[in-house]
Amino acid sequence: MNWLLLRGLGRDQRHWGEFPRLLQQRFPEDRILTPDLPGNGSLAHLKSPTSIVQATNYYRLWVKEQAAIGPIALIGLSMGGMVALDWLNRFPEDISFACVINTSMKGCSLPWQRMRLSAMLRLLLFGLISKKQQEHQVRLLTTNMQSSPQALERQWYEWAKASSPGCFNLIRQLWAAANFEIPHLTHHKKLLLLASSYDHLVKSCASRRIAERWKVPLIEHPQAGHDLPLDDPQWIIDLLMEQKDK
Numbered sequence: 001m002n003w004l005l006l007r008g009l010g011r012d013q014r015h016w017g018e019f020p021r022l023l024q025q026r027f028p029e030d031r032i033l034t035p036d037l038p039g040n041g042s043l044a045h046l047k048s049p050t051s052i053v054q055a056t057n058y059y060r061l062w063v064k065e066q067a068a069i070g071p072i073a074l075i076g077l078s079m080g081g082m083v084a085l086d087w088l089n090r091f092p093e094d095i096s097f098a099c100v101i102n103t104s105m106k107g108c109s110l111p112w113q114r115m116r117l118s119a120m121l122r123l124l125l126f127g128l129i130s131k132k133q134q135e136h137q138v139r140l141l142t143t144n145m146q147s148s149p150q151a152l153e154r155q156w157y158e159w160a161k162a163s164s165p166g167c168f169n170l171i172r173q174l175w176a177a178a179n180f181e182i183p184h185l186t187h188h189k190k191l192l193l194l195a196s197s198y199d200h201l202v203k204s205c206a207s208r209r210i211a212e213r214w215k216v217p218l219i220e221h222p223q224a225g226h227d228l229p230l231d232d233p234q235w236i237i238d239l240l241m242e243q244k245d246k
Helices: 019-026 052-065 079-090 117-124 131-142 149-162 167-178 205-214 233-245
Strands: 002-006 031-033 072-077 095-101 191-196 218-221
Touching: 002 019, 002 052, 002 079, 019 031, 019 233, 052 079, 052 167, 072 079, 072 233, 079 095, 079 167, 095 233, 117 131, 131 149, 191 205, 191 233, 205 218
Parallel strands: 002 031, 002 072, 072 095, 095 191, 191 218
Antiparallel strands: none
8 A cells, every 4th residue: 555645735744743654653564655745845946736636636647756556545634635635536546545634625615614714814924924933823723732832843943944835835825725626526435534623724614514515424533733643643543544444
């Protein structure tokens, strides 16, 4: 099995924390892949795609270049979850199953449900505050269960100084996410849909609306924040073990 981990808006493979290592421990014979989206992390010098379809096409090509042999399981967080849904919808033969975490979709939820108004206001101020303050605000919006939040912020700040997406790439990614919509998903049996009840960035009702539209189960974490893989990686991995055994 090849596990492809897809991050969200403006984040990259460094932000997965312990999740890839723990996933590898649970599935030692599998391959864990953590590509960056153009415009983020190691690819910050490139232009970001302006649609989720473009992002999916990029990742599919990247996987082929890695000579990944065998089934693929997608784990997509937020905007990465949109890519996972688009991939499952357009190329279901590629995918064993997709785990989609704290995502949203145009046509299912209102704009202020897809991103809380308080989060929108904080993001609008990003151009006026330092990188250190930006990472502090991101941490407040995305995590609830960190034992050393200040240490996490310091690490994120060091990464941001080394490489971070530019303003225009963030706008391109926001545009892609804002316009993402799939009216129908025929391969919903391959979908594991997860959400955090106390997500401070995206309202959990956005995931509930997707579950209702496609009549798929939704499993909610009662405490974690938007970055569920960071807050409680073991909870997700236990669910993935159940999904893989089906």
